[in-house]
Amino acid sequence: MLRPTRLFSDAQKTAVEDAIFDAEQRTGAEIVVAVAARSGGYRRFADVFALALAVVVLFAVMWMFGEGSDSLGLPARTTLHPGLIVGTLVATFFLAVVLADLSPAIIRAVAGRRTLRRHVERSAPAHFQRLRLRRTEDHVGLLIYISLLEHEVVIVPDDGILAALNEGDLDPIRETILDGMKQGRLPxxxxxxxxxxxxxxxxxxxxxxxxxxxxxxxxYLID
Structure with a gap:
């Protein structure tokens, strides 16, 4: 799992913080940037992937060591010991769980874009509160929230910014970050x-x- 603290070098972190300072010289808004490793728990999706892979591997092994076939074309019997069959299923399942934990791409593929987006959209407002963006005098806080596992970006403006902006004004900012994530150039x-x-x-x-x-x-780098 990619950690934000490892993604940004000291120089890159300083460059981002300098960019925040420079941007705030032009505006009354207060910009806060948070990069999180993930926004939700996806254990059940890892389990679904692992179970599916374990079943596929088990059928492949049984086919290799099978004899005859039934009406569905499946092996009628196998020369494998029952203990070996169970061991293959269990070992493949746990190895697949580890693989899913190490590969965010698997979680993204199994969970689906809608689920990933929903988790990030729930997490961003929570960080808006946690990082105290509500405490600005004129309600001009702007949170740029980036979640690495989900490859998602949510921008949360406070009421004062919402009143000043037109719909869609912040969309190009989000797209710039998303493009950078796809290209491996997030900082x-x-x-x-x-x-x-x-x-x-x-x-x-x-x-x-x-x-x-x-x-x-x-x-803010949130591992």
């Missing part, structure tokens, strides 16, 4: 996306004369 794409956010927010919600930094500029 660089995130820096570019924050610069985009600064330009968009600067037009819709320009920096006031007294532009306080209410939330800091830390990049």
């Amino acid at each position: 660089e794409a995130l820096t570019s996306a924050i610069e985009q956010a600064g330009r968009v927010l600067g037009e819709r919600l320009p920096a006031p004369k007294r532009n306080m930094d209410e939330l800091g500029n830390e990049l």
Whole structure:
């Protein structure tokens, strides 16, 4: 499982935090960025994958050591010892569970895009509260939440930003990050996306004369 703390080097983390600082010089908004390893538990999907693979392997082994065939074309009997059959099933199941845990692509394929998106959409507002974005004086917090396992991005604006933006203004920012994830260039794409956010927010919600930094500029990496 890819950990955010290993994905970003010290220099890349600093570049993102500098981009947040620079973006906030142009706008009254407070930008917070969080990168999480995952947003949900997917054990049952790993189990489904493991069980399916174990059954396939078991049938393949029985076919190799089978004799005769029934009306369905399946082996009528096998020369394998029953203990070996059970051992093959159990061993394959547990190896497949480990494989699913090590390969997010398997979880994404089995769980499906809708399920993955739902988990991230539930997790993002929780982090919005946890990271105290509600405490800004004019409700101008903006959370950019990235979840690595799911390959998803959710942007959560507070009420003050929602009132200033048009529908779809933040979509290009999300797409920039998603493209970077697909290309294996998330740190660089995130820096570019924050610069985009600064330009968009600067037009819709320009920096006031007294532009306080209410939330800091830390990049939150959540393993």
